[in-house]
Amino acid sequence: MTVKSSFRVLDGDRKTRDLVSAFLTYKGYETVILDDNADLFDTDRTTSPRILVADLVSLFARSGDALQQIWQTDPEQVAIVYAQSDAARTLPHDERLIFLPKPLNLDELESVVMRALEYQALKVRMPEQPVDEYPHFLCSTIIGRSRQMLNLFEMIEKVAESSATVLIQGESGTGKELAARAIHQLSSRSSKNFVPVNCAAIPDDLLESELFGHVKGSFTGAYANRIGRFEMADKGTLFLDEIGDMKATLQVKLLRVLQAKEFEPVGSTRSQKVDVRIIAASNKNLDEQVATRDFREDLYYRLSVIPITIPPLRDRREDIPLLINHFQGQFNRDRRRLVKGFTREALEMLCNYDWPGNVRELENLVERMITMKESGFITVDDLPEKYLAPRTVVAPPLSVSGSVPVGKELPPEGICLNSAVDAFENGLIMQALHRTGGNKKEAAALLNLKRTTLIEKLKKKNLQFP
Ligand SMILES: Nc1ncnc2c1ncn2[C@@H]1O[C@H](COP(=O)(O)OP(=O)(O)OP(=O)(O)O)[C@@H](O)[C@H]1O
Numbered sequence: 469m470t471v472k473s474s475f476r477v478l479d480g481d482r483k484t485r486d487l488v489s490a491f492l493t494y495k496g497y498e499t500v501i502l503d504d505n506a507d508l509f510d511t512d513r514t515t516s517p518r519i520l521v522a523d524l525v526s527l528f529a530r531s532g533d534a535l536q537q538i539w540q541t542d543p544e545q546v547a548i549v550y551a552q553s554d555a556a557r558t559l560p561h562d563e564r565l566i567f568l569p570k571p572l573n574l575d576e577l578e579s580v581v582m583r584a585l586e587y588q589a590l591k592v593r594m595p596e597q598p599v600d601e602y603p604h605f606l607c608s609t610i611i612g613r614s615r616q617m618l619n620l621f622e623m624i625e626k627v628a629e630s631s632a633t634v635l636i637q638g639e640s641g642t643g644k645e646l647a648a649r650a651i652h653q654l655s656s657r658s659s660k661n662f663v664p665v666n667c668a669a670i671p672d673d674l675l676e677s678e679l680f681g682h683v684k685g686s687f688t689g690a691y692a693n694r695i696g697r698f699e700m701a702d703k704g705t706l707f708l709d710e711i712g713d714m715k716a717t718l719q720v721k722l723l724r725v726l727q728a729k730e731f732e733p734v735g736s737t738r739s740q741k742v743d744v745r746i747i748a749a750s751n752k753n754l755d756e757q758v759a760t761r762d763f764r765e766d767l768y769y770r771l772s773v774i775p776i777t778i779p780p781l782r783d784r785r786e787d788i789p790l791l792i793n794h795f796q797g798q799f800n801r802d803r804r805r806l807v808k809g810f811t812r813e814a815l816e817m818l819c820n821y822d823w824p825g826n827v828r829e830l831e832n833l834v835e836r837m838i839t840m841k842e843s844g845f846i847t848v849d850d851l852p853e854k855y856l857a858p859r860t861v862v863a864p865p866l867s868v869s870g871s872v873p874v875g876k877e878l879p880p881e882g883i884c885l886n887s888a889v890d891a892f893e894n895g896l897i898m899q900a901l902h903r904t905g906g907n908k909k910e911a912a913a914l915l916n917l918k919r920t921t922l923i924e925k926l927k928k929k930n931l932q933f934p
């Protein structure tokens with residue numbers, strides 16, 4: 469029997485199945501519960517959207533190959549699959565699959581449903597795009613398809629398996645907290661707490677008690693015993709944000725806790741054991757802080773067992789259209805707007821902008837544009853002035869020798885030559901594509917390259933012309 473429905477729910481556990489179905493129906497989606505006899509692999513492709521929401525065990529009870537079979541008959545179908553978080557690793561890596569850890573949280577379910585709808589809509593709009601060029605996301609929250617982001621996803625998945633301490637570095641707004649949450653969510657600790665502490669936001673003299681707790685009377689204002697964030701994060705993950713701002717005396721104490729895996733609350737002499745996974749983050753360059761002795765070298769090495777760096781948005785411009793599309797969908801829904809998108813010219817401006825505030829800045833801009841515009845397309849005239857400024861890295865004039873690019877000043881703090889060269893090259897390629905309206909042959913001619921060389925470069929760099 470062909471099921472004519474937007475959402476199909478499969479779960480052998482009646483209670484969960486009814487809950488999921490009731491929730492989707494309540495949200496206004498046409499929903500069908502798949503019973504034992506229903507055909508999982510036959511859907512009516514004229515209906516839209518087509519989304520399967522399934523419990524992993526029940527799905528695999530039908531067939532170990534169930535997802536592949538579904539996609540054979542309906543390549544656009546999106547599957548939201550839920551299970552214990554350690555099961556995520558057994559699932560294929562596919563953009564049409566969204567994993568949701570158990571126990572089910574309805575807020576999370578709603579946000580992945582939105583993501584699935586958005587994904588399918590995008591796919592319908594751009595049917596000619598091969599599947600592997602569709603948006604990628606991890607944990608249904610982190611979006612990106614640049615080579616750097618795909619590497620990051622892989623790294624996060626690997627790191628999640630262990631309990632090793634992770635240090636995430638990157639400019640402000642690049643997604644450090646998002647990455648930390650994804651590591652927790654994919655780890656075996658996901659059913660326990662993820663406890664964030666912003667070391668820069670808590671006054672120095674209170675941070676110790678915030679982290680380790682205190683006993684009654686240990687300082688003025690300590691009217692009762694209080695447990696600290698370490699204890700709250702027991703068996704879970706403690707996220708020490710802006711660690712570069714922690715004062716020296718506390719750095720020593722933290723080092724001791726990391727080594728001994730025990731701590732004493734302020735005013736107490738009794739040690740407490742904890743099993744906490746630490747993820748630290750900083751938007752300051754900790755290497756430099758170690759060099760200037762603002763950060764302890766021994767603590768730095770303890771924290772950076774696994775170092776992760778999230779690149780700034782300007783070094784992965786191919787993620788910009790994808791993120792714009794994502795936030796556009798989100799704010800259209802949140803603000804009840806009907807904005808269709810950005811005109812090609814406006815999108816081009818945004819792809820050329822350098823985004824010093826990274827993804828956060830982009831998110832804020834899209835929110836502002838959608839709120840103000842209400843419907844139709846956002847054009848260049850709608851964009852604030854600063855987004856119209858020419859890019860800082862522009863095609864420089866050739867020097868007398870005809871080959872050495874000039875025009876980019878070496879910043880006082882130095883530069884990472886490889887990524888600067890990479891960004892420079894990406895910028896020129898994208899400019900050539902923009903100028904030729906995406907015509908690769910003409911773009912290659914502008915760059916004095918063979919067409920095939922340009923195509924190879926685009927593939928290798930995972931660059932896409934929006
Ligand atoms: N790859 C991404 N996909 C979707 N949203 C993202 C991505 N990266 C960042 N964001 C969004 O951008 C905002 C900033 O992200 P986040 O708070 O994780 O950055 P951060 O690096 O911790 O910033 P800061 O250093 O300023 O604390 C958040 O709203 C987050 O949801």
Ligand SMILES: [Mg+2]
Pocket residue numbers: 644645709
């Ligand atoms: Mg942060």
